[in-house]
Amino acid sequence: NAGVTQTPKFQVLKTGQSMTLQCAQDMNHNSMYWYRQDPGMGLRLIYYSASEGTTDKGEVPNGYNVSRLNKREFSLRLESAAPSQTSVYFCACRRGALDSPLHFGNGTRLTVT
């Protein structure tokens, strides 16, 4: 998965703490995404950015904020972490054309106690 880098790889938070998940891509892709993956629920879209300067809510945006800092970077912020946000978070990007596939990072495993 060279091309999409997520940091950190693992994180443990206490309820109420805040943190930012970082994502950077060196593929010069226009669109970037944040998904969460939970057992039995599959992958669910949190937020996406179709192009630099735009962001839109996905299926499960509550409790999260995003920033498309530039074309390369798309961060996800948890302002006040809750146990329900324990999950594996994946960042992804795609070139933007309809025939372009999605490229994923290796994920951040977050535990909120």
Next chain:
Amino acid sequence: KQEVTQIPAALSVPEGENLVLNCSFTDSAIYNLQWFRQDPGKGLTSLLLIQSSQREQTSGRLNASLDKSSGRSTLYIAASQPGDSATYLCAAMNSGYALNFGKGTSLLVTP
């Protein structure tokens, strides 16, 4: 809202068998259908992308087909190998740039 379903949820086959994984979707107004592979503890790797105007795509031992009218896609794996063991996910792209994922089929190929 697009609903994507994958059947079966889990599959175990002996090495060498040909196998088919199924994916169905409720909204046929898709731009494309993608198949991914996920190894434990890893991100997803794109395997094949079928555009809405296409019927199938092939890559090595993998062949994916798309029937928009019936809301179905299949992933055919020929001559399966233990290294094919992973979870396979399909995702449908509708308007708005977002992909809707199925929950995946967990495949185990035994030697």
